Amino acid sequence: MPLGLPVARLRYACDEMTATTSPSPPSLDAYDAGVVEAKWRRIWAERGDYRTDLGSSDRHFYNLAMFPYPSAEGLHVGHMVPYSGIDIYGRWRRLHGDNVFQPMGFDAFGIHSENYALKIGEHPAVVMRRAVANFRDNQLKMIGAMFDWDHQVNTAEPDYYRWTQWLFLRFFKAGLVEWRDGAVLWCPSCLTVLANEQVEQGRCERCDSIVENRWLRQWWFKITNYAQEMLDALDTLDWSESTKLMQRNWIGRREGARIVFDLEGCERRDVVVFTTRPDTLFGATFVVVAADHPQLEEFVPIDRRGELNAWRNRLPGPEAEPDFSVGINLGSTAIHPVTGARLPVWAAPYVLYGYGTGSIMAVPAHDDRDHAFATEHGLPVVEVISGGDVSRGAYSGHGEMVNSGDLDGMPSEEGRKRIVEMLERSHRGEATITYRMRDWLISRQRYWGPPIPIIHCPKDGQVPVPDDQLPVLLPEVRDFRPTGTGVSPLATVEEWVNVTCPVCGGPARRETDVSDTFLDSSWYYLRYPSTDVDGVAFDADRTDRWLPVNMYIGGNEHAVRHLLYSRFVMRALHEMGLVGAPEPFTKFRAHGMIVKDGAKMSKSRGNVINPDEYIEKYGADTFRLYLMFLGPYTAGGDFRDEGITGVTRFLQRVWRGTQNATVVEGGEDAERERRRHRLIGAVDEDIAELRYNTAIALLMEFSRELDHEAAAGNGRRIDAETLLLCLAPFAPHITEELWQRTGHEDSVHARGGWPRHDPELAARLEVEIAVQVNGKLRATLTVPAGAREEDLRQRALELPRIVELLAGREPRKVVAVVDRVVNIVI
């Protein structure tokens, strides 16, 4: 970098600094993170510093990170990111005066724990209790977060799942639960059904087995009732845009039309199709019904049913790559609703029963899949929108209509409206909206979950277990292995299954499926504030006071499932009048994922980094700071520990600098006050935006300057205090110790303790202006802040270097920007 006089001066100043820098006074003992951290964790716990008064009407702030799924492996480094991140945010809010509630719990039910228990041959309840104790006492408590352990939650304990069952019954009574047959995805290894969100590319997300299609009677939550509301409400939420976008895509709202085609040659009289492109109606050359359509037999002439069923039994599974050669001509005929043309009716797996109406009008000229299918089976392709070359492939853009009767020559966007109007007039169709999102399948044929609180009575049907008989305890069974027959292992516990019907008193059987783990976690944030209230899932007063959650941090891997289910549950409860707010999380930020060698950390990959050893070796403060300093909080990245010594040195400097900064009187120094106010303002802004890495960089810079000043004997006490307060959210133990050592009796984390920031005092008096010639830096200029453009121009043009470069030429133009730059164009 081209540097002139200022550098020379800087060098000189530093040399001087070297001379005056002396080792720490002998009275200063060495910083021992282990001792300091243990001491303060003990004191905080004894004093109950972080027990929240939930009844108080103070400025409340509900600060939450997604709770962990306790597994035998323990928490890895990646888990510590959200917990450190939320704690920094919570401590910062507390310093700003909020009454912060920051609870923690355990998502302890579910297939993951159960699979592990099966593997090691222990009971899941035993494994779970051990894992929870390890997570809490050996790991979570070690990071020095201000979790309020008086309000922890464990979804696998009866005092929690009692209310999960209660919640199920509220939904049941509100008509939001259905027991119905449906095509479900079945994992042949986990031996249970999966929600479609739990299937990735045709494989089970837990065990990677190829999933199968099954037809089972199952419990469903009607989340699709809220598709539009949940989509609309996204606009009101302060969430990471990427997360909102994923939810929008998942909900998948599509505008289009339903169109009726009469049928001939089969039992069924007509078929309704859904299309997003009604403008292509004239290009429909055949109709396709989903291969998994439950009434497919009705679409085929009676004498061909055997053939159809034989074909159906040979279909490839759901994991197969799209194969457009698979299809069967059903032999019946569809009548085009406008032209009256006779179109063949086919069945194929490329059409899905679960979306739209389960049947389509195929327009091979303008849809890639229809084009591929038509090519495979020799079906006609008719172009109805110009703009592409339909002999080579489908053209799905817009254009001018052709081969469309009276509409020829019209832009297709316009034709779309005209065709819908035409269909509505003749009652052959209507404009409609369809969503990609499906209902939530919550049945699991497994053991380790809350039994669904329903009793099947031969006379009264599906009868809810009365509230006063909750919880339906999960029976202790010796053999909890999944059966693979489509029923849960609970079905083998005869004395548990056989009950009397609450309505008629006759013999009846319990529902033997348990509910999806995501149901447990869809309402845990409602439980935290009320864990100490008996007799209700969540106390109305507490809930109104504390919900919605003000800040929620978690991984984007839960962007659709957990966050969507939670929103649905909250919204439904709101509509039932049970909670005041329609949305559970006002603000949500996804943290970045820490990976190791480019892969997600997991035991199976053998790349798990255990945080315990780092905390043991460097201390929790250093570890927290290091994780936050790795990069932008919301970005994530590869875990390396090469840089951790930088943080160690930083804390050493803080330890030394703050204790040696003793100047109280005569420390009025306008320039240092300016620097101090700048620090407060900048750190404040950075924390608010979760820019923890840059906040730490500012603190490092400040601490080095303070350390130099302190070593020279003129470090200001007020600078030390400011540094400690601004650093406190990141490094809670060391700052508390130093706060005490520098003569304070209260806590550095006391509510409302954040240093006052005055933006005017933070403003710079002098600024350095870049002087460019044709956009290239040629000199700099130091001027009073706010100097006018005219003055900047004049001063710049007088600089010797600039005079030299101009060599007498007259500048064509001189651009000046206050406090920034002067650009001389020649």
Next chain:
RNA sequence: GCCGGGGUGGCGGAAUGGUAGACGCAGCGGUCUCAAAAACCGCCGGGGGCAACCCCGUGAGGGUUCGACUCCCUCUCCCGGCACCA
């Protein structure tokens, strides 16, 4: 394939359209020391020059602008999500 996000020193990363590389790691040089470690200080994108300085440089190419890492277009690679959704 579609929808997002990104590509900046040896490395992690900073930069409201205005001095690219803050902060940190590693490296090099130094202070201290009998020595080493620790700690502290300095240097640290590439090239040229004795020096003053000059040229090049934010994935590639083009554009807008007095001025572009930042805005626009095309391409490319990486990461994430969705994926037979009509």
